[in-house]
Amino acid sequence: xxxxxxxxxxxxxxxxxxxxxxxxxxxxxxxxxxxxxxxxxxxxxxxxxxxxxxxxxxxxxxxxxxxxxxxxxxxxxxxxxxxxxxxxxxxxxxxxxxxxxxxxxxxxxxxxxxxxxxxxxxxxxxxxxxxxxxxxxxxxxxxxxxxxxxxxxxxxxxxxxxxxxxxxxxxxxxxxxxxxxxxxxxxxxxxxxxxxxxxxxxxxxxxxxxxxxxxxxxxxxxxxxxxxxxxxxxxxxxxxxxxxxxxxxxxxxxxxxxxxxxxxxxxxxxxxxxxxxxxxxxxxxxxxxxxxxxxxxxxxxxxxxxxxxxxxxxxxxxxxxxxxxxxxxxxxxxxxxxxxxxxxxxxxxxxxxxxxxxxxxxxxxxxxxxxxxxxxxxxxxxxxxxxxxxxxxxxxxxxxxxxxxxxxxxxxxxxxxxxxxxxxxxxxxxxxxxxxxxxxxxxxxxxx
Numbered sequence: 001x002x003x004x005x006x007x008x009x010x011x012x013x014x015x016x017x018x019x020x021x022x023x024x025x026x027x028x029x030x031x032x033x034x035x036x037x038x039x040x041x042x043x044x045x046x047x048x049x050x051x052x053x054x055x056x057x058x059x060x061x062x063x064x065x066x067x068x069x070x071x072x073x074x075x076x077x078x079x080x081x082x083x084x085x086x087x088x089x090x091x092x093x094x095x096x097x098x099x100x101x102x103x104x105x106x107x108x109x110x111x112x113x114x115x116x117x118x119x120x121x122x123x124x125x126x127x128x129x130x131x132x133x134x135x136x137x138x139x140x141x142x143x144x145x146x147x148x149x150x151x152x153x154x155x156x157x158x159x160x161x162x163x164x165x166x167x168x169x170x171x172x173x174x175x176x177x178x179x180x181x182x183x184x185x186x187x188x189x190x191x192x193x194x195x196x197x198x199x200x201x202x203x204x205x206x207x208x209x210x211x212x213x214x215x216x217x218x219x220x221x222x223x224x225x226x227x228x229x230x231x232x233x234x235x236x237x238x239x240x241x242x243x244x245x246x247x248x249x250x251x252x253x254x255x256x257x258x259x260x261x262x263x264x265x266x267x268x269x270x271x272x273x274x275x276x277x278x279x280x281x282x283x284x285x286x287x288x289x290x291x292x293x294x295x296x297x298x299x300x301x302x303x304x305x306x307x308x309x310x311x312x313x314x315x316x317x318x319x320x321x322x323x324x325x326x327x328x329x330x331x332x333x334x335x336x337x338x339x340x341x342x343x344x345x346x347x348x349x350x351x352x353x354x355x356x357x358x359x360x361x362x363x364x365x366x367x368x369x370x371x372x373x374x375x376x377x378x379x380x381x382x383x384x385x386x387x388x389x390x391x392x393x394x395x396x397x398x399x400x401x402x403x404x405x406x407x408x409x410x411x412x413x414x415x416x417x418x419x420x421x422x423x424x425x426x427x428x429x430x431x432x433x434x435x436x437x438x439x440x441x442x443x444x445x446x447x448x
Contacts, residue, residue, distance in 0.1 A: 021153065025135055025142040026161045028095055031055060033329025035182040039097045042074055042120070044082045044089035045132060053089060054082045056356050057332065060098055060116070067116045075123035081357040091132040094120050099139050106139035107156060117145040186333045189252055190300045190315060197261075198304040204261035205268065205307050212269045222273070229270025230279055232263060233295065237283065240298075241291040255298045264302040271299075271313040277347070280317055282368045284324040293321045300337075312342035320351055324361045331355050 029035045031043060036057055044053035056078050061070055075092075082089045096117055100109040113136055121131040134145040141157035180186060193201065215221030239258050271277045283292040296318035303311035319334035332355060338348035354361075 021133060021135055021142060021144045021147065022158060022161065024093060024133060025095075025137055028097075028137070032057065032332075033327075034180050034186055034333070036095070036097050037099060037182050037184050039095075039183060040070075040074065040116070040120070041095040041097065042078050043093045043095075044078055045091040045093060046082075046087060046089060048090075050091065050132070054078060054085055054356065054358055056081075057336075059336075060096065060113070064115065067119050071116065071119035071123040075120065075127055075129075077356075079124075079127055079129055081353070085357050085359070089129050091130050092124050094124075094131055094134040095137060096135070097137045106141050107143075109138045110136040110143045110157065114145060121145075180329065183333065186330070187337060190297055190311075190318070190334060190337055192304045192308055192311065193301055194304075201261045201264065201302050202305040202307065204265040205302075205304075205310075208262065208265035208269050212266070216273060225270055226273060226276045226279070229267055229273075229276050232270075233267050233280060236263060236267065237288065237291040237295050240294045241287075245290065245294060252297070252301070255294050256301065259295075259298055259302075261302075264299055267295075268299050268303060268307070268310055268314065271317075272310060274347075277313050277317065281320055282372050284321050284365060284368065289321055289325050293318055293325075296321065297334075300334075303341075309342050312338045312345040312348060315341060316345065316348040316351065319348065319355075320364075323351065323355050324365060328355060 028041065031052065032041065032055070038059055039057050040060055041055065041057045043055040045051065046053045056074065058070070058074060061067060078092065079089060094117060096113045098109055098113065100106050104112075117134045117136065121134055124131050131146070136143045136145065136157075137160070138157075140160050142160055143157045144153045147153040192198065212225055215225050236259055240255055243254060243258060245255075271280065280292075283289070296314040299314040300311045300318060303309075303314070315334050315338035319331045319338060322328075322334055323331035332352070335348050335352040335355065338345055339352060342348070354364075
């Protein structure tokens with residue numbers, strides 16, 4: 001496997017040859033880093049030996065009427081992304097992963113998904129890239145949509161191999177690759193609270209919003225709120241960094257207990273300002289990375305009730321940090337949830353695309369380091385984090401839609417960032433009306 005696969009599969013020095021549907025089905029969790037339930041997964045193959053390349057995952061649309069356009073879009077995205085990254089795929093492998101619905105057998109689930117498999121095969125074929133294999137994985141069994149031979153692919157399906165008993169499992173263990181449970185388990189660690197504590201957090205968000213929104217819309221107040229948000233986030237990171245962490249779900253409750261509802265509310269709402277969020281994205285490596293990831297994950301869980309869409313900012317930051325430290329599986333999960341919270345969130349869209357295309361996050365890391373250096377040298381007028389008594393600097397008026405982050409994101413994706421503007425518009429009243437729509441504390445936020 002190539003560099004794109006180092007975090008989710010054996011390295012190139014431990015190549016594994018997979019033969020037939022059984023070994024492909026067993027390899028899927030190792031290719032993704034988790035068990036992708038309720039998912040369409042497509043993997044590009046390159047060369048005569050079928051080397052694994054780019055891959056993408058999408059939740060299976062609930063409505064069959066959506067399957068045809070989704071199949072066309074997935075085929076185009078995977079093929080175009082592979083061409084930009086290395087070369088056009090020679091073939092594609094498709095996985096449909098979904099457990100039976102209530103009252104449904106695994107065989108019935110497989111048959112229900114058969115039209116989707118056919119649409120994906122047709123969409124790839126229309127772009128002159130054949131689907132080498134299309135598998136359905138459901139309730140511990142697998143089926144091939146491409147093999148007509150009942151002797152090897154019976155109607156009742158074949159059982160998946162026992163965990164840890166296959167060649168792929170042995171190679172992954174040798175390479176230090178781990179499969180971190182199911183997609184559903186990973187998503188649960190980032191989902192909003194549904195406990196009684198959620199009501200207290202919602203009240204804190206209401207109270208903070210009533211104060212912060214008016215300050216953010218004020219010319220002087222916006223810079224002050226940015227500085228306060230970053231300072232509080234830094235304090236929370238230091239607090240979390242002093243607490244033990246194992247990386248498991250068992251530590252999430254401990255992290256939640258270290259953050260007061262009012263503190264979480266202030267940072268969540270402050271991050272809705274895209275410049276503040278971009279400054280927070282600088283904590284993506286070294287000693288900052290682990291504490292930042294724990295903080296953004298905890299804040300995503302605090303986006304409760306009508307504030308669910310506000311989770312796009314902390315989830316995108318969590319995805320960015322995960323990608324930056326080499327955890328592509330965690331990055332895809334967090335960025336996928338960010339887009340579920342707000343499908344139009346530009347930063348999440350661009351990071352998700354770049355991660356799926358296997359781009360090197362060092363490009364964006366270098367840009368962030370460069371901007372931080374310029375700011376520390378006094379060459380940038382962005383709001384400063386008040387450390388060591390340093391005075392918070394403020395802009396004369398709110399930034400226009402085009403930000404340094406938009407330029408960074410275009411470098412990552414090699415395409416223009418949507419909705420950018422070159423200069424502030426002359427009418428301050430129009431700017432204020434626009435920001436009011438974006439920063440209203442119940443659902444309207446900056447979309448970038």
